[in-house]
Amino acid sequence: MNARRIVSAALLAGALTPALVWAWPWSQDMMNQPSVKPQEGAPRPFPAHSVPVQGIPTPYNNREETKDLANPVPVSDASLHQGRTLFRIYCAACHGLTGQADTPVTEKIGAIPLNDDYVQKQLTEGWVFGTITFGSAIMPAYGAPQKREGQTGSNDLSVEERWHVVNYVKHGLAKEAAESAAQAQAQ
Ligand code: HEC
Numbered sequence: 001m002n003a004r005r006i007v008s009a010a011l012l013a014g015a016l017t018p019a020l021v022w023a024w025p026w027s028q029d030m031m032n033q034p035s036v037k038p039q040e041g042a043p044r045p046f047p048a049h050s051v052p053v054q055g056i057p058t059p060y061n062n063r064e065e066t067k068d069l070a071n072p073v074p075v076s077d078a079s080l081h082q083g084r085t086l087f088r089i090y091c092a093a094c095h096g097l098t099g100q101a102d103t104p105v106t107e108k109i110g111a112i113p114l115n116d117d118y119v120q121k122q123l124t125e126g127w128v129f130g131t132i133t134f135g136s137a138i139m140p141a142y143g144a145p146q147k148r149e150g151q152t153g154s155n156d157l158s159v160e161e162r163w164h165v166v167n168y169v170k171h172g173l174a175k176e177a178a179e180s181a182a183q184a185q186a187q
């Protein structure tokens with residue numbers, strides 16, 4: 001056997017070694033445990049209220065499609081309370097705590113007041129829902145499951161949360177703004 005043969009025999013043995021090692025009975029016994037293996041048995045159902053990572057898709061494409069939607073969430077104290085909390089987190093920075101467009105950001109971005117007739121009377125509840133979902137000309141989206149090209153925003157608010165915000169904008173905000181104005185005058 002010359003040196004070259006020895007080298008190639010060694011290489012061949014090396015190449016075969018993993019296969020040989022795998023074949024020993026004790027090579028696999030760590031795998032044979034009573035634990036459930038991947039893909040074994042029927043797939044388990046997702047726990048209740050699980051949300052896919054990309055969010056729950058909204059079955060509408062734009063505000064035109066949402067503008068005539070009926071609000072499925074009745075106006076109640078609980079809904080107004082939740083809407084108010086979410087409004088203060090997601091909307092107040094631009095539109096003001098009571099929707100009066102009076103924050104330092106308002107002017108810079110051109111956010112409009114939400115208490116005047118335009119929003120309170122002209123815009124439908126479905127349109128406000130669509131504005132929160134898809135954003136507006138400048139306003140970012142708060143319910144866009146996947147980022148589409150040219151779209152800013154996120155999927156921060158669930159469908160139900162958006163309707164709570166709509167309830168608050170349409171049925172709580174103007175009243176609260178009037179109350180806070182009266183309070184300011186009394187002082
Ligand atoms: C980053 C700033 C910003 C935030 C936060 C914001 N908005 Fe706006 N919003 C705007 C601006 C700017 C406009 C006016 C220009 C436009 O239509 O984009 C507007 C317009 C609107 C309109 C009128 C839409 C129309 O058709 O004329 C509604 C209703 C509204 N916002 C509601 C909300 C609600 C509810 C939230 C909270 C979920 C919110 N906005 C959060 C900036 C913001």
